[in-house]
Amino acid sequence: MRRAVVFSSLIALVLLLAWQIYQRVDEQAGKPSRGKRGDAPVAVEIAHVEKQIIQDIGEFTGTLFPNSRFIVAPKISGKLKKLLVNIGDHVENGQLVAVLEDEEYVQQLRQTEAALEVAKANLEAIQKGLQLAKREMERAELLSKRQVYSEQQRDTARARYNDQEAKYKVAQANLIEKQAALQTTRIRISYTQIRAVWEDKGPPRIVGERFVDAGTLLNVNTPIASILDISNLTAVIHVTGKDYFKIQPGQQVSLSTAATSTQKYQGKVLRIAPLIQETSREARVEIEVPNPDETLKPGMFIRASIQFDEHKNATVVPSNAIATYQNQTGVFLADLEKKQAQFIKVETGITQNRIVEILQPELSGNVITLGQHLLRNGSSIIVPALQPASSPKKNKGDKAQKARSSKQS
Numbered sequence: 556m557r558r559a560v561v562f563s564s565l566i567a568l569v570l571l572l573a574w575q576i577y578q579r580v581d582e583q584a585g586k587p588s589r590g591k592r593g594d595a596p597v598a599v600e601i602a603h604v605e606k607q608i609i610q611d612i613g614e615f616t617g618t619l620f621p622n623s624r625f626i627v628a629p630k631i632s633g634k635l636k637k638l639l640v641n642i643g644d645h646v647e648n649g650q651l652v653a654v655l656e657d658e659e660y661v662q663q664l665r666q667t668e669a670a671l672e673v674a675k676a677n678l679e680a681i682q683k684g685l686q687l688a689k690r691e692m693e694r695a696e697l698l699s700k701r702q703v704y705s706e707q708q709r710d711t712a713r714a715r716y717n718d719q720e721a722k723y724k725v726a727q728a729n730l731i732e733k734q735a736a737l738q739t740t741r742i743r744i745s746y747t748q749i750r751a752v753w754e755d756k757g758p759p760r761i762v763g764e765r766f767v768d769a770g771t772l773l774n775v776n777t778p779i780a781s782i783l784d785i786s787n788l789t790a791v792i793h794v795t796g797k798d799y800f801k802i803q804p805g806q807q808v809s810l811s812t813a814a815t816s817t818q819k820y821q822g823k824v825l826r827i828a829p830l831i832q833e834t835s836r837e838a839r840v841e842i843e844v845p846n847p848d849e850t851l852k853p854g855m856f857i858r859a860s861i862q863f864d865e866h867k868n869a870t871v872v873p874s875n876a877i878a879t880y881q882n883q884t885g886v887f888l889a890d891l892e893k894k895q896a897q898f899i900k901v902e903t904g905i906t907q908n909r910i911v912e913i914l915q916p917e918l919s920g921n922v923i924t925l926g927q928h929l930l931r932n933g934s935s936i937i938v939p940a941l942q943p944a945s946s947p948k949k950n951k952g953d954k955a956q957k958a959r960s961s962k963q964s
């Protein structure tokens with residue numbers, strides 16, 4: 556008998572535990588447990604489903620770089636005699652920007668000019684000897700035919716001519732060498748005049764940096780100043796794979812900077828890198844930005860906006876109306892007559908400024924924007940704007956107003 560009582564108690568305990576587990580599973584599945592306020596109305600906020608233009612706009616940040624930049628440097632070593640430009644100065648193509656001391660090179664020029672004159676005189680003397688040797692050889696050959704000269708005399712005259720001809724060729728080569736040395740010296744003297752030279756015929760450029768002062772002893776390729784082209788700038792941004800395939804060369808870009816936040820600048824996509832970096836998972840995009848008044852400066856931080864797409868008369872809802880219910884993305888429509896929430900699965904499109912485009916299905920009416928996490932399909936709702944005024948303070952005010960009206964009457 557005692558065993559039967561114990562066995563019955565264990566069965567009752569197991570049934571009680573099973574009932575509690577069942578209730579807990581129902582609550583986690585979204586079903587209200589019996590005896591609880593699972594069907595109580597939920598206070599929510601709503602917003603109208605609207606029709607409007609929506610744009611797919613990409614927002615990026617980047618940096619401005621000069622269209623081109625090069626360093627002015629000497630091709631020869633020497634002491635800097637004059638620096639004719641400073642930071643911010645505009646320079647024309649071919650303008651003289653620096654001068655090196657040239658006394659040593661001028662002296663070399665005089666020496667090479669003198670050596671050239673010596674080579675010319677030597678060549679002239681050898682040329683006259685060659686002409687004389689030629690006449691003697693021709694005379695010896697003629698007299699040899701008449702048997703007046705022996706063959707030995709003829710051969711001697713011919714050897715003398717050949718020797719003189721070789722000396723003439725050496726003198727000619729020496730003259731060419733001296734002429735080349737003179738030209739080299741003149742070029743080296745021209746290198747003491749350092750100019751800013753570039754290929755294209757664009758507008759004047761500007762001095763970005765100055766690295767040395769007058770009196771500095773310079774080696775070959777020592778930087779003197781940097782020359783920038785800022786009439787057009789290049790804005791560099793980096794995009795992820797999400798936006799990479801939306802960007803095409805020639806697309807218009809709107810830019811702004813922190814320094815001129817109220818002013819917008821226009822540019823266009825110039826180049827797109829053909830690869831996405833493995834480390835950052837981003838690709839480099841270069842944007843051409845006209846800068847005729849030079850308001851923008853290299854190194855500025857910029858914000859760039861690129862419009863990828865635009866949909867007119869699109870169905871849109873606030874972004875906080877999008878909810879997840881039973882692993883599906885959708886919205887809760889508010890039925891104001893029945894005061895119920897109805898879940899509708901939706902397909903979203905463009906998102907812009909906390910507004911989301913609804914592609915499918917076609918929606919109308921009102922969507923719930925606050926309180927969705929407490930709702931399920933068919934839940935009762937309370938919309939604050941539709942509730943009757945029941946505040947005690949308002950009731951007292953109404954009674955006082957009625958009293959004053961009755962006295963006046």
